[in-house]
Amino acid sequence: MSQSTDAPQVPKRQRTRRVALRDGTETKEKRLRLTQKAIVSAAAELFARNGFGATSLDDIAAVLKVTKAALYYHVKNKEEILRLIYLSVLNVAEEPLRQIVESDLDPEEKLRRAVEHHIMVSADRSPAVTVFYHEQPHLTGPFSKEITIRQKDYEHYFERIIEEGQATAVFLSEVDPKIATFGILGMCHWLSQWYHPSGHYSPAQIATMFTAILEHGLLRSKE
Structure with a gap:
């Protein structure tokens, strides 16, 4: 019987954990790079164009390419x-x-x-x-x-x-x-x-x- 040349299989749970850790690190790095100044600048553009009432935190996060949770790291609301x-x-x-x-x-x-x-x-x-x-x-x-x-x-x-x-x-x-x-x-x-x-x-x-x-x-x- 011939030997398999495939690489060792990593258990699914371990692969999931590695992805989660990697994603979590990337999110944390983005959160730390984000500043109040950048948030204010992006929000001012959106508020000026669309109005305060018609702009959501999700809209601001999308412009900054971060999660809404990352915004909450710097501002309350x-x-x-x-x-x-x-x-x-x-x-x-x-x-x-x-x-x-x-x-x-x-x-x-x-x-x-x-x-x-x-x-x-x-x-x-x-x-x-x-x-x-x-x-x-x-x-x-x-x-x-x-x-x-x-x-x-x-x-x-x-x-x-x-x-x-x-x-x-x-x-x-x-x-x-x-x-x-x-x-x-x-x-x-x-x-x-x-x-x-x-x-x-x-x-x-x-x-x-x-x-x-x-x-x-x-x-x-x-x-």
């Missing part, structure tokens, strides 16, 4: 991801603006730099900024109040610049600083709806044009 998106915008927007407002620059230059800063943040974080201005109703509890307070503080920085310019006769005194702030920020906010990095103008160029509109309007001088 979808609401926490939304919270992190809001913080990702505020944490880069607030401090530089405060420094501009409290600097020794003249009001005109402060306004120019404040607008440029706001536009740069909006362009650099376009999906997150879109989420920021559309999904606030989904924030609940103390964090919702915190965001409202921080938003008002941010707006107040622009009001301070305008008030300073009015006090030194640089800006028109008959314009309500709060209304002017709403107009400025409204113009800047819309950037997140149409700006694309491959477009004709850079964020800095757009900021220059926006500032020119604010300072001089669109009408040519009649002098």
